[in-house]
Amino acid sequence: MALAQGLTKRAGGVRSASVSRRTVNPVRCSVFSAKNAAQRSAEVGREWLETILSRFGPATDRAQNITTLDFEKPLSELDKRIKEVRKVAEENGVDVSSQIGELESRAQQLRKETYSRLTPTQRLQVARHPNRPTCLDIILNITDKFVELHGDRAGLDDPAIVCGIGSMDGVSFMFIGHQKGRNTKENIRRNFGMPQPNGYRKAMRFMRHANKFGLPIVTFVDTPGAYAGKKAEELGQGEAIAYNLREMFGLRVPVISVVIGEGGSGGALAIGCANKNLIMENSVYYVASPEACAAILWKSRSASNQATEALRITADQLVRLEVMDEVIPEPLGGAHSDPVAAFPAIKAAILSTFRHYEPMSEREIQLDRYQKFRKLGQFEEWVVRGADWRNVRSERASAAGVQTDAGTWALNEAEAAYIESSVNADEAWDATLVEKADWTNKPVQPPGLGRSGVMEMAVSMVEARRRKQAAAGSRSTAPAPAAAAKQEAAV
Amino acid sequence: MMSLKSSVGSSLAGKACHGANAQVLPRLAVPAPLAGTAVRPSLAVNAVNPEKNGAYEGSPIVSGPISVGAMDKDSKGSSKPVDRSKGLWTRCDKCGVILYIKHLKEHHHICFGCNYHLKMSSQERIDHMIDPGSWRPFDETLSPCDPLDFVDMKPYPDRVRDSQDKTGMNDAIRTGTGLLHGIPVALAVMEFGFMGGSMGSVVGEKLTRLIEYATQEGLTLLVVCTSGGARMQEGIMSLMQMAKISGALHVHQNEANLLYISILTSPTTGGVTASFGMLGDVIIAEPQAIIGFAGRRVIEQTLREELPDDFQTAEYLLDKGLLDLVVPRSFLKGALFEIIDFYKNAPYKRRGKIPFGVQRGTYGLTAEEKMRRRWREWSSAGSNGSGTPALAAAAAEPSYQDLVASFQQVCSSAAESLTPGELDVADLVKEPAALNDAVSISRDSVIEWMEAQEALLGKKEQQQPEFVFRVKPATYSGRAV
Numbered sequence: 001m002a003l004a005q006g007l008t009k010r011a012g013g014v015r016s017a018s019v020s021r022r023t024v025n026p027v028r029c030s031v032f033s034a035k036n037a038a039q040r041s042a043e044v045g046r047e048w049l050e051t052i053l054s055r056f057g058p059a060t061d062r063a064q065n066i067t068t069l070d071f072e073k074p075l076s077e078l079d080k081r082i083k084e085v086r087k088v089a090e091e092n093g094v095d096v097s098s099q100i101g102e103l104e105s106r107a108q109q110l111r112k113e114t115y116s117r118l119t120p121t122q123r124l125q126v127a128r129h130p131n132r133p134t135c136l137d138i139i140l141n142i143t144d145k146f147v148e149l150h151g152d153r154a155g156l157d158d159p160a161i162v163c164g165i166g167s168m169d170g171v172s173f174m175f176i177g178h179q180k181g182r183n184t185k186e187n188i189r190r191n192f193g194m195p196q197p198n199g200y201r202k203a204m205r206f207m208r209h210a211n212k213f214g215l216p217i218v219t220f221v222d223t224p225g226a227y228a229g230k231k232a233e234e235l236g237q238g239e240a241i242a243y244n245l246r247e248m249f250g251l252r253v254p255v256i257s258v259v260i261g262e263g264g265s266g267g268a269l270a271i272g273c274a275n276k277n278l279i280m281e282n283s284v285y286y287v288a289s290p291e292a293c294a295a296i297l298w299k300s301r302s303a304s305n306q307a308t309e310a311l312r313i314t315a316d317q318l319v320r321l322e323v324m325d326e327v328i329p330e331p332l333g334g335a336h337s338d339p340v341a342a343f344p345a346i347k348a349a350i351l352s353t354f355r356h357y358e359p360m361s362e363r364e365i366q367l368d369r370y371q372k373f374r375k376l377g378q379f380e381e382w383v384v385r386g387a388d389w390r391n392v393r394s395e396r397a398s399a400a401g402v403q404t405d406a407g408t409w410a411l412n413e414a415e416a417a418y419i420e421s422s423v424n425a426d427e428a429w430d431a432t433l434v435e436k437a438d439w440t441n442k443p444v445q446p447p448g449l450g451r452s453g454v455m456e457m458a459v460s461m462v463e464a465r466r467r468k469q470a471a472a473g474s475r476s477t478a479p480a481p482a483a484a485a486k487q488e489a490a491v
Numbered sequence: 492m493m494s495l496k497s498s499v500g501s502s503l504a505g506k507a508c509h510g511a512n513a514q515v516l517p518r519l520a521v522p523a524p525l526a527g528t529a530v531r532p533s534l535a536v537n538a539v540n541p542e543k544n545g546a547y548e549g550s551p552i553v554s555g556p557i558s559v560g561a562m563d564k565d566s567k568g569s570s571k572p573v574d575r576s577k578g579l580w581t582r583c584d585k586c587g588v589i590l591y592i593k594h595l596k597e598h599h600h601i602c603f604g605c606n607y608h609l610k611m612s613s614q615e616r617i618d619h620m621i622d623p624g625s626w627r628p629f630d631e632t633l634s635p636c637d638p639l640d641f642v643d644m645k646p647y648p649d650r651v652r653d654s655q656d657k658t659g660m661n662d663a664i665r666t667g668t669g670l671l672h673g674i675p676v677a678l679a680v681m682e683f684g685f686m687g688g689s690m691g692s693v694v695g696e697k698l699t700r701l702i703e704y705a706t707q708e709g710l711t712l713l714v715v716c717t718s719g720g721a722r723m724q725e726g727i728m729s730l731m732q733m734a735k736i737s738g739a740l741h742v743h744q745n746e747a748n749l750l751y752i753s754i755l756t757s758p759t760t761g762g763v764t765a766s767f768g769m770l771g772d773v774i775i776a777e778p779q780a781i782i783g784f785a786g787r788r789v790i791e792q793t794l795r796e797e798l799p800d801d802f803q804t805a806e807y808l809l810d811k812g813l814l815d816l817v818v819p820r821s822f823l824k825g826a827l828f829e830i831i832d833f834y835k836n837a838p839y840k841r842r843g844k845i846p847f848g849v850q851r852g853t854y855g856l857t858a859e860e861k862m863r864r865r866w867r868e869w870s871s872a873g874s875n876g877s878g879t880p881a882l883a884a885a886a887a888e889p890s891y892q893d894l895v896a897s898f899q900q901v902c903s904s905a906a907e908s909l910t911p912g913e914l915d916v917a918d919l920v921k922e923p924a925a926l927n928d929a930v931s932i933s934r935d936s937v938i939e940w941m942e943a944q945e946a947l948l949g950k951k952e953q954q955q956p957e958f959v960f961r962v963k964p965a966t967y968s969g970r971a972v
Contacts, residue, residue: 228785228793234811238764238784245737246770250745265730266765273734287730293723297643311726312639323727363941367847370738371939374849376731377692384634386652406863423860429627429668436675439835442709443747444844446940450707453862456850456933464928
């Protein structure tokens with residue numbers, strides 16, 4: 001036992017002051033010891049585990065020194081008053097339970113009111129709260145077993161990105177996430193959660209690893225952005241992010257991304273091209289930090305509040321824009337005030353999303369990821385000057401219009417002429433392509449693609465007929481996938 | 492590795508291209524009298540002001556058709572520079588020498604004094620790279636909306652309208668196909684004059700459609716990148732375009748095994764560098780181009796140290812192993828021809844596949860027109876007594892041969908063995924109303940498709956893998972021939 005204590009003391013030099021450490025559960029040690037371990041081997045496993053967990057302990061209860069945000073000040077004052085009243089009552093032996101009950105209900109009411117009406121600026125502050133549970137906090141609390149793995153096999157490891165394999169409910173997952181520190185010292189070690197190119201290459205290596213062995217991937221996004229430094233640029237920060245973005249679409253396993261803090265632009269997206277994007281209630285995701293946006297567009301950093309409101313970064317706004325799929329609820333007061341209550345919701349959301357993907361085949365999973373991002377983007381097909389699309393749409397809906405020779409509706413003669421000349425040019429280009437066939441390498445694909453409209457027409461005809469017959473009540477014809485299969489077989 | 496200089500041969504005289512084994516110095520030498528000029532050679536992206544046509548802040552030299560010394564206040568008291576050059580001349584950004592616009596256009600916008608590559612508009616680039624008369628633009632009418640109702644110092648719709656008026660384009664990219672010395676390529680060129688080349692939903696959609704078309708036809712993809720980053724006024728939608736384009740590139744490069752060459756011009760920063768800019772199979776940059784991810788000023792503020800003068804230039808990136816080639820603009824078209832020619836003659840070239848995809852219904856103004864024209868062909872051929880579109884295939888132009896032939900197979904096989912529940916395309920084509928129904932459905936729907944085997948079988952049924960063995964006589968050294 002003395003040996004164990006000595007090891008703990010030495011290895012536990014870097015104590016994170018803000019979260020209390022609990023003793024390691026013997027169950028956790030069974031990862032590295034035999035199944036029916038004797039007491040001694042359990043102890044040895046525990047010592048070994050403490051050497052690698054010594055820098056980090058799972059978050060169990062409220063941190064010792066909690067930072068209070070501005071809008072939380074009235075709440076914290078009420079809490080302090082409750083504590084004072086309790087202390088005075090204990091010292092003097094007076095019964096003040098009724099007063100305390102009243103104060104506590106008031107505090108609860110105030111908390112509910114504050115946290116149900118958070119402005120985007122306040123939500124940004126909560127998302128960046130120094131006591132908010134980090135990636136490792138969450139992983140160590142939702143998994144039964146977890147082992148962290150390291151290195152990009154190319155000369156560097158990155159402490160800002162954490163990768164490892166864990167199991168939840170008997171199913172093994174690959175976990176990848178951005179890791180912020182819980183105090184200043186840890187933050188410097190973790191580079192404030194800002195990964196360098198080697199971090200992204202480490203993440204890609206583990207995604208390939210999961211792809212090879214069939215582990216579904218869960219990523220935790222919590223970063224102010226990719227690190228902007230000289231060495232990072234020289235190692236290829238842009239290239240590392242781009243490579244991740246592209247290769248994530250080739251993974252055959254489902255990828256589930258959870259935004260647990262702030263999601264900073266490309267640095268977050270590099271591990272966030274997922275089948276499903278989950279976001280915690282008070283987390284944010286932005287294309288540029290509100291401070292940078294204010295500096296560039298408003299020409300002064302003091303306009304950060306306006307930028308935060310304008311950029312639409314909060315969870316509910318992102319779900320409305322269809323960029324995020326599901327909001328994970330946080331306990332009242334934010335995840336930083338009651339972390340242990342926040343973890344079950346995250347675990348339940350991840351597992352239920354995973355169950356949705358369990359019966360799918362690999363191609364279906366890839367198609368699901370592709371179509372999730374393919375549909376994002378707001379634009380108009382026809383010319384709209386000054387983004388005035390509502391007027392243009394109503395104009396087009398109400399106008400009588402003309403028809404081209406083949407029968408397509410056009411707004412006016414000019415547009416009809418433009419459509420006809422475009423299609424003529426397309427047909428001329430198709431003729432050129434046939435001549436130059438040795439310069440092309442046409443891949444195997446369903447027939448009728450290539451902007452010709454044939455595939456859409458065939459599938460739509462079948463679908464129209466199916467709907468008509470379904471409406472008429474007669475036996476429906478073959479659904480579209482069978483038709484596609486027929487066409488596939490015909491190729 | 493053969494350096495490009497020898498392969499390009501006698502047709503290109505003058506300075507060689509910059510490659511890994513090039514004999515010339517990696518940096519263009521600045522002529523001695525101008526070396527002492529106070530102009531900083533690297534134009535930091537953050538300091539580039541599109542309104543001032545690319546000059547950095549505090550610069551006494553303003554490029555573009557604006558005369559120097561015209562920074563004096565006009566009668567209204569504003570310090571806007573007054574154009575006295577009548578659009579006839581401009582100054583080089585780097586060395587300040589006077590350049591006549593007509594000569595500049597002839598020399599591909601390269602300064603004769605210091606070889607600095609000035610900015611070119613997207614139409615000029617297309618004229619430079621594509622054989623005249625073969626350019627076929629796509630999706631010219633796609634226009635931006637205002638997804639976030641964004642208002643900073645000026646409402647976003649006003650910014651869009653001003654840029655549309657200034658450049659004559661609807662957004663910051665031109666996409667299309669054309670011939671490059673006779674090679675059919677799919678080309679996209681970004682436009683820096685439109686809100687700093689920023690990438691929004693329209694840029695993402697146009698580029699994704701072009702990549703999907705290039706994949707479907709098996710064309711080489713070329714993208715000329717110049718951008719200040721993602722468009723902040725469109726918020727998170729701009730960020731998602733990075734993922735969308737990268738997904739299409741995955742299918743193009745990894746599944747279909749096709750070539751993608753990205754050409755980086757000055758400046759290329761931010762979201763474009765972090766997505767399609769650095770994903771080319773071959774990455775070519777122009778000399779002295781500013782290419783990076785984070786802005787120079789941001790890095791200086793983070794690190795609080797002086798960065799080298801050539802910090803984010805093309806030659807610097809070449810040195811750090813991030814680029815394949817640095818090619819001066821006068822050699823670019825020839826170099827591209829030679830590179831694509833190499834890939835054409837690859838002896839073990841593989842045919843790829845497109846295993847999944849999404850069609851957004853009848854997008855664009857042309858899809859419906861094409862459907863209707865094809866319908867007319869088939870139904871008119873049918874009404875001429877042939878009865879099925881199978882004979883229409885023979886009457887159709889050979890350019891649609893493979894498409895119509897596949898339909899022919901569908902129709903003929905359907906006629907032979909029609910199990911209950913299978914479609915009969917010949918039957919469908921006879922109904923005139925079916926076309927309008929089909930058009931209305933496809934206009935509102937998204938069609939997803941993927942490989943049939945997986946769709947029908949699911950992952951539970953694993954087929955027995957097949958192995959092929961070949962026995963070879965051993966040579967004296969024990970190896971099979």
